Amino acid sequence: MMLRRDVDTSLLVLTVALTCIGVVMIYSSSAIMAEERFHDGFYFLKRQLVYTLVGFILMAAATYFKYQNWRKLAVPALLGSIFLLLLLFIPGVGVRVGGALRWLRIPGLTLQPAELVKLSMVLYLAHSLTRKKEKVRSLSKGYLPYMIVLGLLLAMLLKQPDLGSAMIIAGVALGMLIVAGVRWQYIGLTVLMSLPVLYFLVMQVDYRRRRILAFLNPWEDPFDTGFQIIQSLVAFGNGGIFGQGLGIGEQKLFYLPEAHTDFIFSVIGEELGLVGVLVVAALFLTMVLCGIRIALKCTDPFGRNLAFGLTLLLGLEAFVNLSVCMGLLPTKGLALPFISYGGTSLVVCLVSVGILLNISSSTGGQP
Incomplete structure (x- = not known):
């Protein structure tokens, strides 16, 4: 399937570039670990290539699917993603990894419903905000219904x-x-009311509290809670300006946790240096x-x-992952769009593009 010629070519080139960087860095960061665990150094690379192929096919299809048609699918997509979230809690269907x-588990693959929820939530909001128009400035008819839907989704995600x-x-x-015109007072009040809840969710849960403390001072416990941040910073330090060289980095050798997923940007920093970091950013x-x-x-x-x-979804996820790897935000398990290993994340990102x-x-595409 060929891509349309009247699309924004800059966005297309950027997407291909980031995805290709991801394929290369996944192999570089996972080959040795995959050889030890699965006796196949290409284990993760082969799977990512399949995800990439599927993702690009779906991306090409999405370029021909008139975006107006997504309005008809917005509500069914949201309901479907909520249903998938509920399936997680059925024994034998949901897969628990690292306590989460x-x-x-679907025959032949695993699916991460949260990634689908992100896309379906954007579709739903775009559709509903367009339909309500000026009513979004109303508290009862515009703002509160969105908070109820959002609260339901957040509760299910926090349960995981x-x-x-x-x-x-x-x-x-x-x-x-905010962009749709909701009153700032509503947003501000929501944020203020959420702070005590966020404090409780973080400080009353042991592993989250330890992550915050490790973020503030990782050297206080360098072999446990501060280990991830320290090893990530070491990777960037080792890389210097031009990097150690592709495939030569040492931190991925069982020092840097989740080197091919959450902390793949740190591997880029070590192997491609400041130059590689700036290029990706x-x-x-x-x-x-x-x-x-x-x-x-x-x-x-x-x-x-x-x-x-x-755009906000892709940009915010990238910003959070880059910030976590560089020690600017507390450690959080979020993939780097287009680059981290993971089928659901990659496919959703490519469909979004x-x-x-x-x-x-x-x-009219790009002039």
Whole structure:
């Protein structure tokens, strides 16, 4: 399936570049570990290549699927993702890894419903905000219904537990509501009321409290709670300006936890150095600017809301992952879009780009 020629070529090139970087770095960061665990150094690479192929096929399909049609699918998609979240709690269906119940076991693969929830929530909000128009400024008819839906989703995510995805979804939802014209007073009051809840969720749960303390002073417990942050910072330090060289990094050798997923950016820092770090960060920043440009050029309110929501989702996830790896935010298990190992995340990101490309085609693509 060929991509349309009237799409934003800059966004397309950025997406291909980030995905290719991801494939290369997944192999570099996982080969030795995969050889020891599975006796196959290409174990993760082969699976990521399959996910990449599926993702690009779906992305190409999304460029031809008129974005207006997503309005009809918005509510069913949200309900479907909620159903998948409920399936997690059925014994034998949900897969618990590291104490978290975040994956569904499907014959031949595992699925992470939280990634689908992120996309479906953006679709739902874009559709509903467009339909309500000026009513979004009303507390009872506009704002509270969204908070009820958002609260339900966050409660289910926290039950897994998955605080990272919950905060991403909350951030994207509030961002879309602000852009749609919701009163700032409502947003501010919601944030203030959420602070005690957030404090309880963090400080009253042992492992989360320890992560916060480790973030503030990782050297106080360098072999336990501070281990991840310290090893990540060591990786960046080892990389210097130009890096140790692709495949030569040492921190991925059982020092850096989840080197091919949550902390793959740290591997980039060690092997490709400051130059590689700046290139990846610049690619994400440029992608966000492309998404904002698409949103601003779109004259259709639904397309504008959808483009902004998808851009915010991709940009916020990238920002949080990069910040965690560099020790600017507490450790949280979130994938780096397009680059981290993981099928559901990659496919959802590529489909999101496909939708953005279709929106861009309606405004004439890129000159």
